Amino acid sequence: MRTDRIENLRKRMDEAQIDCVVLFSNSDIRYFCDVDIEGALVITRDECRLFVSSLYFQKAEEELEENTVLSKSLDDIIEYLKTNKLKSVGFDFAKTTVKxxxxxxxxxxxxxSNQTLLLRAIKEREEINKIKRAAFAARNAMLKVYPTIKAGITEKELADELVYQLRKNGAEKEAFDTIVASGPNAAYPHHRPTDRRIQEGEFVVIDFGAHIDGYNSDTTYTFLIGKKTDELKELFNAVFYAQLFATEMIAPGRTTAKQIDERVRKELAKYNLDKYFIHSTGHGVGLDVHEFPFINPTNDMIIQPNMIFTIEPGIYIPNKLGIRLEHMVLTHENDTEVLAFAPFIEAM
Structure with a gap:
């Protein structure tokens, strides 16, 4: 058990005036217990108990010893709460089913809700190192794949090669299903790779990440294949500079998440492209690919040192094209660091 993290959560429990918390999120369990396992974690003011099924009991017992309870149903957790005379119970409603x-x-x-995510938003040194490892594995995989991004290759072929290179460069698995979207398919932010062949004069959007030791990376590159017309270069540069200026304006301890989002939208508006930006500017990355802080128009959260989040402006013109550029930013006390920067991404 990570007693330091658990004590930080107990401080939030005191503020909420509750007797215990029941957590069902696998990521929360990993954060507080250092085990990759499914179950339910009960944290009281005095102890922690991890309730797991027979599928995970042996692993949990070996790693957590006396803190593991073999559980067949929710009734076992309820009986534990009753036995210990616990009355007020906190739940993260976003991670708990109605049942x-x-x-x-x-x-x-x-x-x-969100109390564990607020703790997890500030990364510890070991977490930062794991995310950096994932980011470098992804970057190195892309460096291997980059020479193959040419007209004639299919979206699926490119995605399959990238997944192979992720594994070859140290990833345990993909952080999420790899996206390769070319031409008009790139207008769909969550497009699934098809047998469509990449053609000259069109954009290819590649969104992918690596998963290492519980932590993830998330990066998107857009490449223009073949002839680079002035019109296409202007579209790319609009997104490129929106990302660049939003990254440069971050002042840890002062800048809010929504100010970063606003900076992106203002830059795209200079080109009358803000209407094609249909999602938020970014999100935290860690045990989950999407976690706090969320960089969107309504989030007043102040960006703090040791946060890791994406900045990913994009434009999506229906039936025509899409462009998205995404990198992960680590905030320090007075500045920021782009993780695993790739040297072939530059303004045209």
Whole structure:
């Protein structure tokens, strides 16, 4: 168990005036227990208990010893709470199903949503190192794949080669399903690779990440294949400079998430392209690919040192093209660092 992290959560429990927290998120369990396992973690003011099924019991018992409880159903957790006379129970509503909540209706249910995400948003040194390893594995994989990004190759062929190179360069698996979208397909932000062959004079969007030791990376590159017309170069540069200026304006401890988002949209508006930017500017990356802080128009969260998040402006013109550039930013006390910067990404 990570006692330092658990004590930080207990401080939030004191503020919320609750007796215990029940966590069902696998990422939360890994954060507090250092084990990759499915189950339910109960944290009280005095102890922690991880409830797992028989599928995971042996692994959990070996790694956590007395903190593991063999559980067949939610009834085992409920009995534990009753035995210990725990009355008020906090849940992260976004990570708890309706069925799970209804099972605890005899207790005083308290909304404890996002409290673990707020803790996880500030990365510790070991977490930063793991995310950097994932970022470098992804970058090195792209460096190997880069020479093959030419007219004639299919989206699937390119995606398959990138997944292979991710594994070859140290990733345990993909952080998420790799996206390769060419031509008009690039207008769909979450396009799945097809047998479409990449053609001259069109953009190819590649969104991918590596997963190493529980942590993830997330990066998107856009390449223009063949002839670079002035019109296409202007579109690319609009996105490139939106990302660049949004990254440069970050002042840890002062800049809010929504100010970063606003900077991106203002830059795209100079080219009358902001109407084609249809998603938020970024998100935190860590145990989950998408976590705090979310860089969007409504988030007033102040960016703090040791946060890692993406900045990913994009434009999506229906039936024509798409462009997205995404890199991960690590904030320090007074500046920022782009993780695993790739030297072939530059303004045209």
């Amino acid at each position: 799970q909540l209804r099972a605890f209706d005899m207790f005083d249910i308290v909304d404890f």
